[in-house]
Amino acid sequence: MDPQHDHYSDDDDKPREECGVVGIYGDPDASRLCYLALHALQHRGQEGAGMVTVHNKVLKSITGIGLVSDVFNESKLDQLPGDMAIGHVRYSTAAGSSSILKNVQPFVANSKFGSFGVAHNGNFVNYQLVRAELEEKGSIFSTTSDTEVVLHLIAKSKARSFVLRVLEACERLQGAYSMVFVTEDGKLVAARDPFGFRPLVMGRRSNGSIVFASETCALDLVEATYEREVHPGEVVLVDDTTKEIQSMYLLRPHPPKPKSCIFEHIYFAQPNSIVFGRSVYESRYAFGEILATEAPVEDCDVVIAVPYSGVVAALGYAAKAGVPYQQGLIRSHYVGRTFIEPSQKIRDFGVKLKLSPVKAVLEGKKVVVVDDSIVRGTTSSKIVRMLKEAGAKEVHMRIASPPIIGSCYYGIDTPRTQELISNRMNVEEIRKFIGAHSLAFLPSDSFRKLLGSDYNNFCYACFTGKYPLNPTAPMEESIDDK
Numbered sequence: 001m002d003p004q005h006d007h008y009s010d011d012d013d014k015p016r017e018e019c020g021v022v023g024i025y026g027d028p029d030a031s032r033l034c035y036l037a038l039h040a041l042q043h044r045g046q047e048g049a050g051m052v053t054v055h056n057k058v059l060k061s062i063t064g065i066g067l068v069s070d071v072f073n074e075s076k077l078d079q080l081p082g083d084m085a086i087g088h089v090r091y092s093t094a095a096g097s098s099s100i101l102k103n104v105q106p107f108v109a110n111s112k113f114g115s116f117g118v119a120h121n122g123n124f125v126n127y128q129l130v131r132a133e134l135e136e137k138g139s140i141f142s143t144t145s146d147t148e149v150v151l152h153l154i155a156k157s158k159a160r161s162f163v164l165r166v167l168e169a170c171e172r173l174q175g176a177y178s179m180v181f182v183t184e185d186g187k188l189v190a191a192r193d194p195f196g197f198r199p200l201v202m203g204r205r206s207n208g209s210i211v212f213a214s215e216t217c218a219l220d221l222v223e224a225t226y227e228r229e230v231h232p233g234e235v236v237l238v239d240d241t242t243k244e245i246q247s248m249y250l251l252r253p254h255p256p257k258p259k260s261c262i263f264e265h266i267y268f269a270q271p272n273s274i275v276f277g278r279s280v281y282e283s284r285y286a287f288g289e290i291l292a293t294e295a296p297v298e299d300c301d302v303v304i305a306v307p308y309s310g311v312v313a314a315l316g317y318a319a320k321a322g323v324p325y326q327q328g329l330i331r332s333h334y335v336g337r338t339f340i341e342p343s344q345k346i347r348d349f350g351v352k353l354k355l356s357p358v359k360a361v362l363e364g365k366k367v368v369v370v371d372d373s374i375v376r377g378t379t380s381s382k383i384v385r386m387l388k389e390a391g392a393k394e395v396h397m398r399i400a401s402p403p404i405i406g407s408c409y410y411g412i413d414t415p416r417t418q419e420l421i422s423n424r425m426n427v428e429e430i431r432k433f434i435g436a437h438s439l440a441f442l443p444s445d446s447f448r449k450l451l452g453s454d455y456n457n458f459c460y461a462c463f464t465g466k467y468p469l470n471p472t473a474p475m476e477e478s479i480d481d482k
């Protein structure tokens with residue numbers, strides 16, 4: 001992914017997941033299954049999509065800008081034969097369309113030991129250093145994506161098999177990665193960084209074919225049964241010799257030390273997914289219940305959500321508070337990113353285009369509105385104003401995550417730290433800024449209560465500022481040390 005943090009879009013004033021990946025092994029319908037799985041992961045990236053299949057020892061690749069359904073059609077899928085595939089959906093607003101297209105994955109490389117492709121979700125924090133060293137040794141880069149360093153590291157490796165080359169490359173990289181690879185000689189490799197920041201799961205279809213995907217919602221759509229996660233620090237190989245998976249673990253730069261991204265449970269993942277071994281729906285519902293207990297609103301009339309990301313937490317809040325949940329805000333399904341603003345004069349136009357208040361639910365009511373997070377606070381203030389204009393007597397905002405005080409360096413696009421409202425203001429100042437009658441965030445000790453013994457296996461850095469991996473980690477040794 002693009003490692004810079006200068007392309008944050010305030011389209012929804014939310015952090016953005018940067019990618020989703022898929023890998024299919026041993027299925028005659030690999031490209032169609034991959035297409036469906038990418039479609040299920042569309043929420044993880046809408047700017048570009050791509051797929052690579054392997055047929056008769058040749059890699060075929062199609063990538064494009066836009067949604068999965070924009071990039072692929074029947075005839076494109078017919079051009080992608082073979083029984084193995086990897087795919088990628090990507091988010092970025094980084095640059096002009098030509099640059100975006102160049103950065104759309106999977107990437108394919110031709111090396112002295114054959115062609116291979118990679119799809120990556122995450123962000124290498126030592127990318128600049130590795131790239132500089134590689135360039136010094138003569139490597140030529142053709143994209144601005146950090147993922148390209150993996151191709152160069154693998155191509156330079158002298159290890160005897162592909163999976164060992166991947167393992168060696170991973171040992172040189174620091175940061176977040178969930179990656180899938182295919183090779184022209186029929187190998188599929190999946191790898192996850194030792195912290196396991198980003199998710200990656202594995203499932204199997206009834207015909208024995210194996211599916212890797214960022215989330216289980218993709219397995220569901222292709223009728224694959226969820227087996228397990230690819231573990232943090234695990235490199236998994238599937239090939240023709242056994243038709244079964246072979247697994248090995250990274251010991252460098254350090255052994256597995258899980259720090260899974262808690263934000264997947266707060267906002268990024270689909271509620272119907274199992275992520276890091278837990279139901280996303282159950283997590284969000286519990287966050288809402290905790291909020292209702294810790295930050296109740298006396299005599300409130302109705303609980304509503306900021307759709308869709310706040311819905312499950314709002315249901316939990318309403319159930320715990322014993323107050324009806326209603327749809328006080330409706331989200332438009334049809335807002336495209338290219339919609340042209342007809343007039344600067346229409347106040348809060350962007351938000352109004354997406355969200356519409358329901359007067360029948362709001363008029364004269366004391367309303368609790370639940371959202372998953374506040375980033376810059378700009379959208380929240382527009383929502384509060386919209387609810388008041390629709391007749392709400394009081395608006396009490398409840399946020400199903402703690403205040404975000406730091407940027408993410410592990411594959412999530414967030415604004416710079418100084419742009420985060422919780423980094424500049426305390427809760428009361430934010431309440432005033434957004435114009436709510438009251439405001440409460442999820443207490444940060446809620447995670448400990450909810451996750452129990454699993455608590456230490458998660459990353460909370462954007463809420464605590466305590467980063468499990470130095471965002472500007474230097475390389476511990478030269479890439480040519482070996």
Ligand code: SF4
Nearest residue numbers: 261263408459461462
């Ligand atoms: S910093 Fe926040 S968004 Fe980034 S991996 Fe950690 S918990 Fe997830």
